[in-house]
Amino acid sequence: MNVAEQLLSGILDTLSLQVAVIDEASSILYVNQAWRSFGLFYGLQLDTDWFGIAYLDICKANEDTNQPALLEGVQQVLSGARDHFSIDYLCHTPTQEPTWLTLNLQPMQSSLAEQGPCFLLTLTNITHHKQVEDRISALTLTDPLTGLANRRRLEQFMRDEWSRAIRHQSSLSVMMVDADHFKQLNDSMGHAAGDDCLRQVATILQGFSNRPGDLAARYGGEEFVLVLGQTTQAEAVKIAERIRQKIMALDIRFAGHRLMTVSIGIASLGAHHAQSTKEQPARTQWLNFSEDGNLLLEQADKALYVAKKQGRNRVEVYDKHHRLTVPLSV
Numbered sequence: 551m552n553v554a555e556q557l558l559s560g561i562l563d564t565l566s567l568q569v570a571v572i573d574e575a576s577s578i579l580y581v582n583q584a585w586r587s588f589g590l591f592y593g594l595q596l597d598t599d600w601f602g603i604a605y606l607d608i609c610k611a612n613e614d615t616n617q618p619a620l621l622e623g624v625q626q627v628l629s630g631a632r633d634h635f636s637i638d639y640l641c642h643t644p645t646q647e648p649t650w651l652t653l654n655l656q657p658m659q660s661s662l663a664e665q666g667p668c669f670l671l672t673l674t675n676i677t678h679h680k681q682v683e684d685r686i687s688a689l690t691l692t693d694p695l696t697g698l699a700n701r702r703r704l705e706q707f708m709r710d711e712w713s714r715a716i717r718h719q720s721s722l723s724v725m726m727v728d729a730d731h732f733k734q735l736n737d738s739m740g741h742a743a744g745d746d747c748l749r750q751v752a753t754i755l756q757g758f759s760n761r762p763g764d765l766a767a768r769y770g771g772e773e774f775v776l777v778l779g780q781t782t783q784a785e786a787v788k789i790a791e792r793i794r795q796k797i798m799a800l801d802i803r804f805a806g807h808r809l810m811t812v813s814i815g816i817a818s819l820g821a822h823h824a825q826s827t828k829e830q831p832a833r834t835q836w837l838n839f840s841e842d843g844n845l846l847l848e849q850a851d852k853a854l855y856v857a858k859k860q861g862r863n864r865v866e867v868y869d870k871h872h873r874l875t876v877p878l879s880v
């Protein structure tokens with residue numbers, strides 16, 4: 551090795567990036583030290599002979615990399631169908647915490663006379679970057695005051711739960727919970743005490759969001775939403791009553807001796823919304839609901855409005871006061 555070759559080899563072995571060079575048949579021609587070291591996590595020795603092993607075979611033998619998008623991308627670069635391929639994947643080794651890697655593959659500028667075209671393959675550890683991304687994404691979906699889901703998260707969740715309920719023809723209930731006379735509470739106790747009350751209401755709602763299909767969210771101001779998957783209207787009414795009682799039991803008094811209470815509006819998607827007719831069987835009607843979870847939120851809000859009008863500190867359901875007007879697109 552001349553000086554330049556020694557330096558180059560030193561540079562490649564100093565990189566924390568895993569580097570390999572493969573040929574058109576995906577056979578490995580070279581791996582650097584970081585690549586060998588990562589092999590240790592799979593129980594391989596540092597002096598494992600990688601030369602000649604087909605990289606695509608390694609990918610196919612491993613659950614993390616045996617995915618159509620990855621295999622196809624690699625094959626496309628090797629066949630010249632594309633000039634670059636990159637993919638992120640989660641890598642599980644037997645001895646290490648799961649690691650996120652970015653795979654990059656591209657043809658090299660120079661090729662070896664006897665090997666034909668060569669391709670540079672790099673694997674970059676992006677675990678830290680992914681963790682930060684997850685934290686940021688969690689923050690953008692959380693209400694900072696109460697720690698509940700925020701409106702953006704609620705809207706995502708509603709879309710998913712709505713389509714799940716339609717797909718499985720299961721029930722789904724949504725309740726809108728609004729603190730009564732909260733302006734007065736703020737005015738008499740101060741904004742900080744108001745914030746504390748909102749946190750206490752949030753804790754109670756969170757306590758009723760126990761299953762994967764449930765979500766407690768702050769809708770805005772002193773208004774909250776509780777989504778209850780696979781919950782009928784009758785069940786939701788019972789839960790809402792318990793919530794109303796629990797909030798009264800906090801015994802928060804303001805403006806003289808007024809007790810803090812909440813009004814609750816409920817809307818549900820359930821079998822009774824899709825009664826069959828001669829012309830159209832129930833199933834067809836169900837599937838004809840527009841794919842929009844916002845409908846339930848709007849209906850719950852209307853029921854809440856009725857609860858407020860009827861004197862507050864009460865639970866109202868949407869279809870008790872309104873005929874359902876879900877459009878059936880026939």
Ligand SMILES: Nc1nc2c(ncn2[C@@H]2O[C@H](COP(=O)(O)OP(=O)(O)OP(=O)(O)O)[C@@H](O)[C@H]2O)c(=O)[nH]1
Pocket residue numbers: 695728729730731732733734736740741742743744745748770771772858862
């Ligand atoms: N402390 C506190 N108050 C808030 C927050 N967000 C909204 N509010 C207050 O909540 C009050 C809501 O007042 P209104 O919309 O008039 O409703 P209300 O007084 O509860 O009356 P009803 O809903 O009709 O019973 C306003 O005074 C807002 O300033 C918050 O994050 N913290």
